[in-house]
Amino acid sequence: MIEFHLDGHTKGATYLQLVQQVRQALRTGLLTPGDQLPKVREVSESLAINPNTVLKAYRQLEIEGLVEGRPGVGTFVRRTLAGPALANHAALRRDLEAWLRKARKAGLEREDVVALVETTMRATFQDDAAKGEIA
Amino acid sequence: MTAALEATGLGRRYGKHWALKDCTLHLPAGRIAALVGPNGAGKSTLLHLAVGLLGPSSGTVSVFGATPGDPKVRGDVGFVAQDTPLYPDFSATELATLGTKLNRRFDRALMLERLNGLNVAVDRPVPALSGGQRAQVALALALAKRPRLLLLDEPVASLDPLARREFLQALMGGVADEGTTILLSSHLLGDLERVCDYLVLLQAGRVQVLGGVDELVAQHRLLTGPLWTRDAGSINGVAAVVRQSHTERQTTLLVRTDDSAPAPGWPDPQWTVSDVSLEDIILAYLADAGAGTLPGPRNLHRVGGSA
Numbered sequence: 001m002i003e004f005h006l007d008g009h010t011k012g013a014t015y016l017q018l019v020q021q022v023r024q025a026l027r028t029g030l031l032t033p034g035d036q037l038p039k040v041r042e043v044s045e046s047l048a049i050n051p052n053t054v055l056k057a058y059r060q061l062e063i064e065g066l067v068e069g070r071p072g073v074g075t076f077v078r079r080t081l082a083g084p085a086l087a088n089h090a091a092l093r094r095d096l097e098a099w100l101r102k103a104r105k106a107g108l109e110r111e112d113v114v115a116l117v118e119t120t121m122r123a124t125f126q127d128d129a130a131k132g133e134i135a
Numbered sequence: 136m137t138a139a140l141e142a143t144g145l146g147r148r149y150g151k152h153w154a155l156k157d158c159t160l161h162l163p164a165g166r167i168a169a170l171v172g173p174n175g176a177g178k179s180t181l182l183h184l185a186v187g188l189l190g191p192s193s194g195t196v197s198v199f200g201a202t203p204g205d206p207k208v209r210g211d212v213g214f215v216a217q218d219t220p221l222y223p224d225f226s227a228t229e230l231a232t233l234g235t236k237l238n239r240r241f242d243r244a245l246m247l248e249r250l251n252g253l254n255v256a257v258d259r260p261v262p263a264l265s266g267g268q269r270a271q272v273a274l275a276l277a278l279a280k281r282p283r284l285l286l287l288d289e290p291v292a293s294l295d296p297l298a299r300r301e302f303l304q305a306l307m308g309g310v311a312d313e314g315t316t317i318l319l320s321s322h323l324l325g326d327l328e329r330v331c332d333y334l335v336l337l338q339a340g341r342v343q344v345l346g347g348v349d350e351l352v353a354q355h356r357l358l359t360g361p362l363w364t365r366d367a368g369s370i371n372g373v374a375a376v377v378r379q380s381h382t383e384r385q386t387t388l389l390v391r392t393d394d395s396a397p398a399p400g401w402p403d404p405q406w407t408v409s410d411v412s413l414e415d416i417i418l419a420y421l422a423d424a425g426a427g428t429l430p431g432p433r434n435l436h437r438v439g440g441s442a
Contacts (some may be wrong), residue, residue, distance in 0.1 A: 006329075014329065045308025048300055049329045050167050054311075 001038060002031060006047055012048055018057035026066060026081035037067060037075040137199060139164040139284045139316035144194030146340075147180050154180040156340040158194070162318060162333065164283070167310075167346075168321070169327040170320035171417055172337035178320040179217060182286045185318070186214045210239055217289050218228055219273035227257040227272045238280055246279035253305065267298025271305060278309045285310065285335030288321045290353065291326065293298055299323070303330060324414040336417060338424045348413055355416050356397065358388045361404040371402045378419040388417045 002025050004018055025031040037058065044051040058075050061067045069075045105111055140162040147155045155177035162168055170178050183189040184196050201208040221230065227250055234241045246312025250257050255268045258300065270290060277285060287306075291299040303326060310317060318335070321327055334351060343353070343408035355377070358370070363386040365376075370390070378389040389411060394401075401408065 027197035041308055044311045045304050046331075048303040048307050048326075049312035050332050051307060052165075052167070052332050 001036065004038070004043055004047060006049070014052045015057040015060065018043070018054065022057075022066065023081060026077065026079075026128055029080070029082045029086050031077050032080055032082075033077050035077045037077070037103050041115055137164050138197075139166070140196070140198055140318065141200075142181075142184075142194065142196045144190055145181075145184065145196050146193035147177075147189060148192040153192075153340050155184070158337075158340070158392050160335055160342050160345055162316065162335070164199075164316050166333040167317040167331050168319065168333035168335055169331035170318050170335045170337070171322075171324070171327065171421075174422065175436050176337040177340045178210070178318050178337055179288055182318065182320065184397070185284075185286055186212055188214075193218060207257075210280065211283040213277035213285040215273050215277050215285075215287045215290050218293060219270045219290060221261045221269065221273055221276075223262055224260055226260055227275070230272065230276055231257075234276055234279055234439060239279060242279045242281060244407050246275045249275045249278070249309070253301070265298070267294050267301060267308060270294060270298065270302050273398070274305055274309070281313065282315060283313075284316045284318070287317065289320050289322070291321060291323065299326070306330075324417055328413045331413075334413070334417070336420055338421065343424070344416075344420050351416055352411065352413060354391055355411050355419075356390055356392060357395065357409045357411050357415070358386075358390055358402070358406045359409070360386055363388070370406070372397060373402065377416075377423060381435050389415065411413075 002021065004021055006014060006017060019044050021032065022037065031037075040054045040058070043049070043054045058067065058069065062069060062075075066078060066081070067075050068078050100113065103116075108116070138161050140160070142158050142160050145155060145158040146153055154175075155268075158177070158181065165341075170181070174179050180189065180227050183192055185198060185203055187202070187209070196203060198212055203212065222233070225233065228247065231241075231243045231246050235243050243428060247257055250271065253268075254270055255264065255271055261269055261272060274290070277287075291302050294302060305332065307414070309315075319327070319331065321382060332348050334344055334348055335342065362381060362384055363370075368390075372393050373388075373390045374393045375391045376388050380387050392401075397408075
């Protein structure tokens with residue numbers, strides 16, 4: 001089960017924030033098919049928001065085919081947004097940890113690492129895009 | 136859809152003073168409506184007329200198609216008055232007993248369960264409770280009636296931020312499963328923005344703005360551009376300028392558009408267009424009592440006629 005939150009600084013429709021949080025959870029694998037979303041009453045009570053706003057968010061997700069409402073039971077996840085790449089995350093993370101340890105031993109501070117990663121990423125993705133390898 | 140609350144030319148006079156005048160509005164069932172306006176705009180008068188605690192001096196008001204106070208609909212309407220007054224010597228349990236005796240349907244168990252869940256001492260006399268807890272007792276009492284229309288007159292005005300939040304949580308949780316229609320008066324625009332999907336804005340005893348929040352937000356825009364005056368002619372697609380401010384070189388306008396959703400690129404490149412919040416809209420209309428025309432009432436006859 002996921003818990004919704006509202007970002008007071010985001011000037012955007014409340015229902016879109018809820019939709020986005022579900023999409024995010026589907027992308028990271030936090031929600032998988034069959035999982036139940038919190039009940040409308042629970043969400044509107046915990047966030048003190050209009051129940052119609054929650055209904056609108058759930059209806060939007062339903063239109064997108066991501067969830068389905070079962071009358072009297074609740075709203076359930078139908079499909080995931082996590083690509084096949086999600087399975088590779090664990091191995092990649094291990095590689096990254098090893099590399100980070102090496103970088104620290106070489107004397108790089110946190111900001112050095114971020115700067116190095118960002119510049120390398122920009123250059124690499126740019127090269128790949130130029131070669132047309134990245135869709 | 137049936138109107139939970141409908142008023143036509145509704146007025147109420149105290150001596151020579153009209154507290155509410157020529158008020159025409161339509162609140163569709165299932166909406167959670169904000170009742171907004173400066174002090175003395177007639178908010179409390181409108182709520183008292185809707186409950187049937189006051190009679191109209193002119194015009195008509197109906198709830199679910201019947202006169203307020205009519206035995207047919209009396210049980211359908213719940214009311215939490217300003218500062219949540221309660222019988223002073225009673226505890227919540229005793230109020231629940233009273234509620235059971237005075238109402239045909241009253242969910243005593245629901246009321247006490249709700250209060251226990253909030254850790255309110257249900258056996259203590261109400262004045263011994265904190266302001267937030269007293270407000271919770273008044274709300275639980277009103278909800279236990281299982282009303283189809285719940286009217287609340289500034290229920291959170293005197294509460295601290297935490298108690299206010301807890302009150303709104305209990306209110307939203309309490310009505311979510313029932314689809315209860317709510318008309319809630321408040322000055323706290325931030326709260327209303329989260330809670331309400333309909334707006335009734337009163338000014339000087341009259342309805343100034345009426346309509347669904349999504350529609351109102353979609354219809355209004357903030358335009359920033361080079362210095363502009365009305366003499367320069369109207370701006371394409373603008374139905375009304377609600378508020379304007381100027382510097383030597385720049386003009387900022389809050390406008391209502393002709394179109395319910397203006398296209399990108401509108402109106403022309405010299406204007407920077409930004410979205411507005413419900414709060415921006417309310418403040419703009421409050422600042423100028425004569426601003427614009429009513430977005431809602433223009434269509435009221437059509438809406439009312441097809442209902």
